[in-house]
Amino acid sequence: MTDTGTPPLVRLQDLNVKFVTRESTVSAVNDVNLTLKAGEVLCIIGESGSGKSVSMRALMRLLPERRARITGTVEVDGKDVLSLKGKELSDLRGGLVSMIFQEPMTALDPVYTVGHQIAETVRRHEGCTYDQGMERALELLELVKVPSAERRLRAFPHELSGGLRQRAMIAMALSCRPKLLLADEPTTALDATVQIQVLILLRKIQAEMGMGVIFVTHDLGVAAEIADRVAVMYAGRIVETGTVQEVLGNPKHPYTQGMLSSTVHGNMRGKDIEAIPGSPPDLRAMPPGCAFAPRCKYAEAACTTALPPEVIFDAGRMARCIKVAPDSVRQKELVPAE
Amino acid sequence: MIAYILRRLLFVIPIALGVSIVCFALVYIAPGDPLNTLLPEDASAETIAMVKKAYGFDKPIPVQYFIWLGKVLTGDFGNSIASGRAVTDDLFKALGNTILLAGGAVVVAFSLAFVMGLVAGYHSGGPVDRAVTGIAVIGVSIPNYWLGIVLVIIFAVELNVLPATGMGPRGSDTFNFWEWDHFRHLLMPMLTLSMIPIGIITRTTRAAVAEVLNQDFVETLRAKGLGEREILVHVIKNALPQVLAVMGLQFGYLMGGSILVETIFTWPGTGFLLNKAILTRDLPVLQGTILVLAMIFVATNLVIDLLQTMVDPRLKRS
Numbered sequence: 239m240t241d242t243g244t245p246p247l248v249r250l251q252d253l254n255v256k257f258v259t260r261e262s263t264v265s266a267v268n269d270v271n272l273t274l275k276a277g278e279v280l281c282i283i284g285e286s287g288s289g290k291s292v293s294m295r296a297l298m299r300l301l302p303e304r305r306a307r308i309t310g311t312v313e314v315d316g317k318d319v320l321s322l323k324g325k326e327l328s329d330l331r332g333g334l335v336s337m338i339f340q341e342p343m344t345a346l347d348p349v350y351t352v353g354h355q356i357a358e359t360v361r362r363h364e365g366c367t368y369d370q371g372m373e374r375a376l377e378l379l380e381l382v383k384v385p386s387a388e389r390r391l392r393a394f395p396h397e398l399s400g401g402l403r404q405r406a407m408i409a410m411a412l413s414c415r416p417k418l419l420l421a422d423e424p425t426t427a428l429d430a431t432v433q434i435q436v437l438i439l440l441r442k443i444q445a446e447m448g449m450g451v452i453f454v455t456h457d458l459g460v461a462a463e464i465a466d467r468v469a470v471m472y473a474g475r476i477v478e479t480g481t482v483q484e485v486l487g488n489p490k491h492p493y494t495q496g497m498l499s500s501t502v503h504g505n506m507r508g509k510d511i512e513a514i515p516g517s518p519p520d521l522r523a524m525p526p527g528c529a530f531a532p533r534c535k536y537a538e539a540a541c542t543t544a545l546p547p548e549v550i551f552d553a554g555r556m557a558r559c560i561k562v563a564p565d566s567v568r569q570k571e572l573v574p575a576e
Numbered sequence: 577m578i579a580y581i582l583r584r585l586l587f588v589i590p591i592a593l594g595v596s597i598v599c600f601a602l603v604y605i606a607p608g609d610p611l612n613t614l615l616p617e618d619a620s621a622e623t624i625a626m627v628k629k630a631y632g633f634d635k636p637i638p639v640q641y642f643i644w645l646g647k648v649l650t651g652d653f654g655n656s657i658a659s660g661r662a663v664t665d666d667l668f669k670a671l672g673n674t675i676l677l678a679g680g681a682v683v684v685a686f687s688l689a690f691v692m693g694l695v696a697g698y699h700s701g702g703p704v705d706r707a708v709t710g711i712a713v714i715g716v717s718i719p720n721y722w723l724g725i726v727l728v729i730i731f732a733v734e735l736n737v738l739p740a741t742g743m744g745p746r747g748s749d750t751f752n753f754w755e756w757d758h759f760r761h762l763l764m765p766m767l768t769l770s771m772i773p774i775g776i777i778t779r780t781t782r783a784a785v786a787e788v789l790n791q792d793f794v795e796t797l798r799a800k801g802l803g804e805r806e807i808l809v810h811v812i813k814n815a816l817p818q819v820l821a822v823m824g825l826q827f828g829y830l831m832g833g834s835i836l837v838e839t840i841f842t843w844p845g846t847g848f849l850l851n852k853a854i855l856t857r858d859l860p861v862l863q864g865t866i867l868v869l870a871m872i873f874v875a876t877n878l879v880i881d882l883l884q885t886m887v888d889p890r891l892k893r894s
Contacts, residue, residue, distance in 0.1 A: 300798055325803075332801030339799075344792040349813050349888050359800045394889045410800065 248274040251311035281461040284471035342403035346395040353391035378409035401432035473529035490557035653864030674845030678830035685770035693781020715775025784815035824880030832869035
């Protein structure tokens with residue numbers, strides 16, 4: 239994953255997030271390494287509870303400070319996010335990095351107009367007046383193709399449909415021209431047709447503005463539509479990375495393979511879907527070896543004793559599985575089981 | 577918005593009529609005859625009939641209601657049976673005194689409770705929250721007449737620093753807010769009266785703030801880069817409708833419900849007036865006072881409703 243030349247826009251190194259409560263410690267994210275180049279779209283795929291959203295929030299330090307222990311390195315555009323203090327951190331949020339959330343229903347403040355909420359962000363980061371912020375908000379709503387934008391500026395979130403609300407959310411996220419956009423399942427709560435519209439819009443704006451995007455989803459179709467690169471997460475770990483063609487076309491990790499074979503295709507009527515048996519491990523008590531081993535049909539004794547190494551095939555092409563490690567491939571050092 | 581206000585005002589008319597019927601009827605449902613206190617026990621049947629006629633009690637009750645309503649609409653509540661004075665004079669004087677007392681309690685209770693609730697909501701689960709919740713529970717649990725008596729024992733009887741009764745020195749029946757000699761008479765009844773609203777509003781504010789802080793949009797506000805102070809404004813505006821609802825109810829109770837406290841401190845307000853009127857079965861005073869208090873309650877609710885819709889536009893639909 240070493241890329242010489244320009245430094246990456248995002249660099250996550252050994253990112254760990256643990257939620258500590260009196261009763262238990264949940265290891266939500268374990269030793270995640272990721273890089274994102276400027277202008278690149280990375281999709282993080284994984285099922286619920288695999289640590290996708292938590293990783294996103296760690297990138298902006300949005301996790302509750304009292305309970306979440308974040309360790310490792312989080313660098314965005316050369317800034318060490320984990321060491322930022324008060325004002326520096328809030329300058330980063332919404333300025334350099336912004337985020338689109340899953341539920342447009344609840345992610346907007348219900349008692350302020352859409353325009354106000356966008357203008358507020360602009361005013362916060364660009365130090366302009368409220369009216370200038372409103373003008374910018376209008377431009378943004380037009381940019382995200384909200385019909386009769388001027389009227390929608392004065393609308394409250396509950397007066398808009400889910401799709402329009404998500405567009406308003408996107409407009410808000412784009413308001414200060416961020417270099418990095420984090421999208422946490424932005425289309426999951428939308429109707430299928432609206433989903434496609436929003437995806438196309440995001441892709442187009444991304445290309446125009448040249449933003450780096452990390453897009454979290456559990457929908458492989460969405461990933462195929464929008465991603466340049468894909469990272470597959472399972473139980474808080476990245477198990478496979480690569481370009482979208484590589485990962486979806488030639489999956490290496492049994493989990494990715496299982497996920498792909500459990501999707502529905504056109505000519506499957508009448509046949510059973512091949513689901514992955516079992517359920518993800520309890521993040522409070524992780525098994526010592528590969529977290530996927532109990533559900534893996536290729537599992538052998540070695541899988542449950544030590545954590546499989548990251549097997550690197552090419553720059554940016556990795557799978558964390560002992561079965562895919564041919565002798566000719568250079569192995570990263572074996573990670574001892576904890 | 578103006579159309580909405582007008583529509584809400586129209587809704588008030590049937591409510592007001594209903595309230596007036598209840599006010600009028602209640603007094604008839606209640607046991608006791610006002611004439612008993614007025615006439616000697618051995619009054620002859622003719623005398624009774626004559627007095628009944630003089631007060632209009634001989635007519636059928638619906639007719640009495642409409643006559644009463646007609647007068648009420650012109651501001652005439654009739655004359656007190658006990659004192660013979662116009663009910664309007666006594667009533668509005670008492671009302672002024674109650675507004676003074678309740679208003680003081682409202683300012684103290686609402687501001688204190690709101691701040692305490694806000695702080696507790698922000699630190700929900702922590703020691704500050706537990707302390708504030710403790711205060712709130714004490715506030716709602718202590719009966720205010722008991723607290724009033726205990727305060728009198730401590731500050732008037734034992735320490736002798738505050739007057740036990742009345743609203744001014746030497747039985748003064750006027751009140752000057754800006755004069756310490758008068759103002760100190762207000763302190764104990766005001767404190768007594770504010771305890772329950774403090775408890776209730778603190779708990780409501782705390783719950784509302786904690787609930788708002790748990791909502792997704794707060795994370796969005798953080799993700800936009802807003803500072804804690806700007807987020808606080810959003811949180812307050814979202815919590816406000818719930819808090820306003822409870823404040824409105826409490827204001828209504830304070831305006832009419834301080835019979836016990838006003839009686840303990842002989843504060844000549846509406847509660848005190850009602851208490852006297854009940855004891856003497858003074859029908860016109862009772863009807864007039866209850867009606868005016870009920871109307872204040874209705875008006876308060878209307879104002880709160882409108883304020884809530886101004887804060888939270890989602891409420892306009894229902």
